[in-house]
Every structure is written in C-alpha cells, then in structure tokens.
Amino acid sequence: MAYSEEDGTVEEKENNNKKKTKSALATAWLTFYNIAMTAGWLVLAMAMMRFYIQKGTRKGLYRSIARTLKFFQTFALVEVGHCAIGIVRTSVIVTGVQVCSRIFMVWFITNSIRQIQNEESVILFLVVWTITEITRYSYYTFNLLHHLPYFIKWARYNLFIVLYPLGVAGELLTIYAALPFVRRSGMYSMRLPNKYNVSFDYYYCLIIAMLSYIPLFPQLYFHMLRQRRRVLHGEVIVEKDD
Numbered sequence: 648m649a650y651s652e653e654d655g656t657v658e659e660k661e662n663n664n665k666k667k668t669k670s671a672l673a674t675a676w677l678t679f680y681n682i683a684m685t686a687g688w689l690v691l692a693m694a695m696m697r698f699y700i701q702k703g704t705r706k707g708l709y710r711s712i713a714r715t716l717k718f719f720q721t722f723a724l725v726e727v728g729h730c731a732i733g734i735v736r737t738s739v740i741v742t743g744v745q746v747c748s749r750i751f752m753v754w755f756i757t758n759s760i761r762q763i764q765n766e767e768s769v770i771l772f773l774v775v776w777t778i779t780e781i782t783r784y785s786y787y788t789f790n791l792l793h794h795l796p797y798f799i800k801w802a803r804y805n806l807f808i809v810l811y812p813l814g815v816a817g818e819l820l821t822i823y824a825a826l827p828f829v830r831r832s833g834m835y836s837m838r839l840p841n842k843y844n845v846s847f848d849y850y851y852c853l854i855i856a857m858l859s860y861i862p863l864f865p866q867l868y869f870h871m872l873r874q875r876r877r878v879l880h881g882e883v884i885v886e887k888d889d
C-alpha cells in the first residue's frame with residue numbers, strides 16, 4: 648500500500664476526491680432537478696388558475712393540463728433512483744409507494760377514463776398535489792443552496808398535516824367514481840377463455856388498490872410526522888432500514 652506522510656494513504660486521498668466529485672455532481676444534478684420540478688408544478692398551478700379564471704368552470708380543466716401533469720408526475724420516477732443510488736437520504740419503499748400511487752392515479756385512472764375527468768375529486772387532488780410539490784421542491788432547492796427561508800421549511804413540514812388526508816380523499820373518491828365505468832367497459836381486463844388461460848379483472852384490482860390505502864397511507868403519514876419532529880424540533884429519529 649502507498650503511504651503519504653501527511654493525510655494517510657494515497658488510496659484514501661483518491662477515494663476522498665472521488666467522493667467529493669460524486670457529491671458535487673449529485674448536488675448539481677439535484678439542484679437542477681428540484682428547480683425544474685418546482686418550475687413544472689408552478690406552470691401547472693398557473694395553467695389551472697388561468698383556465699378557471701377564463702372559463703369559470705372546472706369542466707375541461709384536466710384535459711387542458713393533462714400533458715404537463717403526465718410529464719412532470721412521470722418524471723418523478725427519477726426520485727426512486729435517487730434513493731436507490733443513495734444521493735438522498737430517503738427510503739426507496741416510501742418514495743416508491745408515493746410516486747407509483749401518483750403515476751397510477753394519473754395514467755391508469757384519470758387519463759384512461761374520460762368520464763371522470765371533470766369530477767370535483769380530480770380537481771381536489773390536483774390542487775393538493777400542486778401545493779405540496781411547489782412547497783416540497785422549493786424546500787429541497789433552497790436547502791441545497793443553503794438559503795432556506797423559514798416559511799418554506801414551516802410549510803413543507805406543516806401543510807402536509809391537512810393536505811395529505813385531503814389528497815388521499817380526492818384520490819379515493821376519484822377511483823370510486825371510476826368503478827362503474829370500469830365495470831361496464833371491462834377495460835384492462837382479461838376474461839376466460841383466452842389463449843393465455845389467464846383472467847384479470849381491473850374492477851377488483853381498483854377495489855384492492857382502494858383497500859391498500861388503509862395500511863399504506865398511515866405509514867406515509869407517520870413517516871412525515873417523524874420527519875417533521877426531526878426537522879422542526881430537532882428530535883433524533885432512528886428509522887428502520889428498507
């Protein structure tokens with residue numbers, strides 16, 4: 648092994664340099680990512696407000712923002728990658744459940760079933776997601792830049808107390824509204840007999856998805872309550888590994 652006289656081995660120095668480059672790269676990427684996502688959700692907020700002010704109705708609002716919503720919500724899959732490669736200190740499972748449930752709501756419910764796109768519950772979860780994401784991504788951005796205004800920190804770790812249940816209510820009511828259309832159309836379902844000899848009923852899949860909120864939502868909510876105690880009140884929280 649090669650030794651230097653001052654700071655330990657040459658290999659250690661090389662490893663430290665690699666870590667520094669990696670963390671500088673990771674910080675640069677995360678800053679870019681969070682700015683882009685804040686901007687994306689701000690564009691969505693403005694588009695929704697403009698639509699409502701101009702048309703005075705929620706009818707057609709989802710259609711008008713669908714492409715932007717699908718793009719930014721799907722892009723959030725990158726966050727699962729951030730956790731998996733360890734550039735953010737967050738659980739892959741917690742982030743995975745959160746992101747996948749949102750993508751499921753966008754692609755496999757709201758986007759697939761036109762008849763429910765004008766439901767009040769769709770507007771409810773859209774407004775809640777938008778407020779949440781503008782706050783969350785601007786929190787991460789300012790935090791990375793070491794200039795975090797207290798009101799953003801406060802909003803990040805307090806608004807969810809009300810917004811999370813409201814968002815979940817909007818999502819569950821939307822899936823509930825979709826059920827009759829799914830049953831009638833038989834969409835995404837496979838009935839026997841077929842050449843694969845497999846049967847799948849999307850209607851029951853949606854009922855299972857709704858029931859899965861019962862064990863999953865409290866876990867996400869209590870995770871956020873723990874984060875709140877850690878960040879706002881400085882409590883040391885020992886979390887279990889994935």
Ligand SMILES: CCCCCCCCCCCCC/C=C/C(=O)SCCNC(=O)CCNC(=O)[C@H](O)C(C)(C)COP(=O)(O)OP(=O)(O)OC[C@H]1O[C@@H](n2cnc3c(N)ncnc32)[C@H](O)[C@@H]1OP(=O)(O)O
Nearest residue numbers: 735736737742745748751779787807810811814860863874
């Ligand atoms: C496949 C079909 C499934 C169908 C069935 C589904 C059932 C699902 C049931 C559950 C349903 C949930 C539905 C969701 C609804 C809504 O979203 S409603 C809107 C309100 N929601 C919220 O307020 C919650 C928003 N979500 C989140 O906050 C996250 O997704 C999270 C994963 C829950 C957050 O957790 P976590 O990341 O652990 O918290 P933080 O405190 O924010 O971060 C921890 C540390 O990581 C750093 N970090 C994280 N991300 C980034 C980033 N992008 N950039 C930079 N840094 C990041 C963060 O700064 C923290 O760092 P430290 O302070 O150093 O620890």
